[in-house]
Amino acid sequence: MIKGITIGQYFAGRSPLHRMDARMKIVLTLAYMVVIFLCKNFWALGCTALAAVLCAALSGVPAKMILRSMRPVLILVLFTGVLNVFYTNGPNTHIWFQYELWRVTLKITREGVFTAMFTTIRILCLIAVSSLLTYTTTPSMLTTAMERLLLPLAKLKVPVAVFAMMMTLALRFVPTLIEETERIMNAQKSRGANLETGSLLQRVRAFVPVLVPLFVSAFRRAAELASAMESRCYTGEGPRTSLKQLRLRPWDFGWLAGTVLLTAGIVALNHFFRAVI
Amino acid sequence: MNPIIEFQNVSYSYATEDGAESAVQGLCFAVSPGEFVAMVGRNGSGKSTAAKLCNGLLIPQEGRVLAAGMDTANENLLFEIRRRVGMVFQNPDNQIIAATVEDDVAFGPENLCVPQEELRRRVDESLRAVGMYELREAEPHKLSGGQKQRVAIAGVLALHNDVIILDESTAMLDPRGRTEVMQSVRALNRERGLTVLLITHFMEEAAQADRVLVMHEGRLLAQGAPRDVFAQEETLRTAGLSLPAPAGLARLLREDFPQLPRGILTEEECAAAILEAFR
Numbered sequence: 001m002i003k004g005i006t007i008g009q010y011f012a013g014r015s016p017l018h019r020m021d022a023r024m025k026i027v028l029t030l031a032y033m034v035v036i037f038l039c040k041n042f043w044a045l046g047c048t049a050l051a052a053v054l055c056a057a058l059s060g061v062p063a064k065m066i067l068r069s070m071r072p073v074l075i076l077v078l079f080t081g082v083l084n085v086f087y088t089n090g091p092n093t094h095i096w097f098q099y100e101l102w103r104v105t106l107k108i109t110r111e112g113v114f115t116a117m118f119t120t121i122r123i124l125c126l127i128a129v130s131s132l133l134t135y136t137t138t139p140s141m142l143t144t145a146m147e148r149l150l151l152p153l154a155k156l157k158v159p160v161a162v163f164a165m166m167m168t169l170a171l172r173f174v175p176t177l178i179e180e181t182e183r184i185m186n187a188q189k190s191r192g193a194n195l196e197t198g199s200l201l202q203r204v205r206a207f208v209p210v211l212v213p214l215f216v217s218a219f220r221r222a223a224e225l226a227s228a229m230e231s232r233c234y235t236g237e238g239p240r241t242s243l244k245q246l247r248l249r250p251w252d253f254g255w256l257a258g259t260v261l262l263t264a265g266i267v268a269l270n271h272f273f274r275a276v277i
Numbered sequence: 278m279n280p281i282i283e284f285q286n287v288s289y290s291y292a293t294e295d296g297a298e299s300a301v302q303g304l305c306f307a308v309s310p311g312e313f314v315a316m317v318g319r320n321g322s323g324k325s326t327a328a329k330l331c332n333g334l335l336i337p338q339e340g341r342v343l344a345a346g347m348d349t350a351n352e353n354l355l356f357e358i359r360r361r362v363g364m365v366f367q368n369p370d371n372q373i374i375a376a377t378v379e380d381d382v383a384f385g386p387e388n389l390c391v392p393q394e395e396l397r398r399r400v401d402e403s404l405r406a407v408g409m410y411e412l413r414e415a416e417p418h419k420l421s422g423g424q425k426q427r428v429a430i431a432g433v434l435a436l437h438n439d440v441i442i443l444d445e446s447t448a449m450l451d452p453r454g455r456t457e458v459m460q461s462v463r464a465l466n467r468e469r470g471l472t473v474l475l476i477t478h479f480m481e482e483a484a485q486a487d488r489v490l491v492m493h494e495g496r497l498l499a500q501g502a503p504r505d506v507f508a509q510e511e512t513l514r515t516a517g518l519s520l521p522a523p524a525g526l527a528r529l530l531r532e533d534f535p536q537l538p539r540g541i542l543t544e545e546e547c548a549a550a551i552l553e554a555f556r
Binding site for chain 1: 309329332334356359360363364366368369370372373374375376377379380383384385386387388389390391392393396397416417418432433436
């Protein structure tokens with residue numbers, strides 16, 4: 001059942017987003033995160049959110065998948081939303097609703113509601129855009145792009161290439177180790193180990209006989225892998241080339257221009273309309 | 278012609294808790310360019326150690342190993358030795374490095390700093406040579422054992438190597454995977470003149486080689502054409518090896534039908550000889 005596992009959440013496709021240079025995608029995603037925090041009023045926020053929706057539509061990734069990626073943060077969003085509604089205080093707040101509960105005054109202010117809405121929309125946009133990045137880029141492409149972006153750090157003696165290799169190996173071995181875990185679990189179960197019932201503590205304790213062989217085998221694998229890498233001329237130092245082609249195409253600059261335009265628009269809207277938060 | 282792999286009186290022992298355990302002693306043999314040599318022996322006979330000595334993963338404690346004329350003890354030559362002497366290991370899962378097939382095949386030449394267009398060419402060519410081109414974008418963990426080993430072979434070919442050493446590379450495969458890998462290896466040997474050193478404990482595989490080396494307790498017990506080596510039943514018994522199945526059948530039949538010829542290796546030969554004997 002685990003055999004079919006895919007690492008990351010890449011959604012294969014040929015949309016403009018898929019074809020964008022991965023480095024550009026990472027940079028623009030980061031830029032978007034900054035832009036969304038620049039928004040001061042609903043006009044600006046609306047424009048930024050609209051941009052995210054447009055990108056999502058362009059990507060061809062089903063809306064259901066994007067919404068699913070938001071599910072894990074739903075609790076966080078609700079929590080911050082509720083806190084913001086009730087705990088926004090200040091000298092110039094407009095009170096919409098007030099209720100005395102024992103000695104605590106529950107106050108709902110206009111500013112509180114606005115802040116809550118802002119935070120919610122911001123978080124949801126952040127999740128949507130960053131999950132779009134991982135939906136439209138293969139994990140190995142992401143690793144390569146990160147390596148290229150961080151390459152200037154190599155001048156400061158940061159071992160960027162080594163970190164990238166570690167990422168690559170981690171991506172490669174996660175499915176293998178999951179398979180191995182399942183095999184060991186089956187082996188222990190067939191010898192009477194009880195891994196599924198009992199209290200949490202009991203289950204954690206029952207997992208030790210799974211973890212120990214898993215670690216032993218992982219170390220053995222690592223040793224063999226090191227031999228295999230050395231046999232193929234890997235030295236861990238010196239330059240390497242890459243099969244992965246990262247080339248900025250005219251369209252990538254189109255996306256860059258779009259993002260710059262969005263930023264300019266946000267700054268203008270912030271200027272022309274009154275700030276609500 | 279100069280040998281491409283040459284062992285000159287090589288000894289190697291592993292350090293253990295109680296002293297040293299000798300793995301290979303006074304080993305002498307040579308492999309000529311373009312040759313297909315099989316090395317057989319039971320577990321602990323030193324054959325895997327011999328493999329690791331070929332490309333400098335282990336350095337001989339006594340004697341010398343020359344790979345493509347270069348001494349493996351010279352650290353400066355190791356890079357070039359490893360480029361020319363490729364190694365495919367036993368466990369397919371522990372030698373595939375990247376998350377897609379083509380990235381993995383590119384790993385070797387990437388280390389050689391081959392420029393991008395040339396990389397693409399080498400990767401495609403190597404994958405075609407082992408019949409894995411169609412699966413170039415697949416994720417390794419979704420492939421069968423035989424397919425993974427063929428990817429590993431492609432990864433070595435992309436280095437533009439002269440020698441390929443298969444260190445029990447078929448041991449963990451099912452019969453179909455073994456056949457796939459052996460077909461690829463034989464084709465590479467015949468069509469490209471790639472030198473092959475096949476380490477195996479499957480006698481049927483060894484029977485396909487030009488020459489068989491029999492290892493026993495770290496020494497070379499016998500060597501020669503498969504037909505001659507498998508005729509030395511006493512030697513094989515000492516080495517703890519069995520005959521290839523057709524040869525074993527012929528030997529059993531010979532007890533009752535002495536007219537059966539010696540030196541039968543393949544199923545076809547065996548069938549023909551039996552038919553002849555019953556005619």
